[in-house]
Amino acid sequence: MRNGAIAAVGSWELAEELASVVGRPKLRRYEISEEDVRDLLVLLARDLPDVDVTPELRDPRDAPVVAAAIAGHAEAIITGDRDLLEDDDLGAWLSERGVKLMTPAEALESV
Numbered sequence: 001m002r003n004g005a006i007a008a009v010g011s012w013e014l015a016e017e018l019a020s021v022v023g024r025p026k027l028r029r030y031e032i033s034e035e036d037v038r039d040l041l042v043l044l045a046r047d048l049p050d051v052d053v054t055p056e057l058r059d060p061r062d063a064p065v066v067a068a069a070i071a072g073h074a075e076a077i078i079t080g081d082r083d084l085l086e087d088d089d090l091g092a093w094l095s096e097r098g099v100k101l102m103t104p105a106e107a108l109e110s111v
Contacts, residue, residue, distance in 0.1 A: 009072025013064030015041055055093050059083040066090070069099050076100040078107045 019041070022032045057063055062084055069077045077084060077099060084090065084101055091101050102110070 009068050009074050010044060010047075011064055011068035011071060014068055015044065017064065055090060057083070057090060058087050066094070069094070070097060074099055076102045076107065078102050078104055080104060 019034075019037050021027065022034075022037055055066065057066065059081075062081065065077060065079070065081075065084070068074075075098065077094070079085065079101070080103060085103065094101060
């Protein structure tokens with residue numbers, strides 16, 4: 001968060017996950033089409049890094065989130081995912097790299 005603004009970072013791994021989850025029943029109510037996802041990826045493609053940063057994680061499926069934060073020089077990972085938030089070793093590893101782990105509420109309080 002710079003100057004009170006929140007900028008998102010991403011990676012190809014996160015883009016692939018987005019493409020795979022938009023069809024899930026929970027998200028169908030938002031009426032996101034495959035074409036919408038494809039259009040978004042076309043817009044983002046030039047800015048998506050290939051990332052290979054994999055610290056030891058409680059949930060290995062969170063590796064793309066951590067990798068994108070490192071590659072994108074993020075100041076924070078804002079999440080409600082307890083596997084990330086409650087992993088003290090990960091928190092210390094990220095802190096050494098200048099990345100905080102924050103809940104959405106904590107992020108809002110800090111702006």
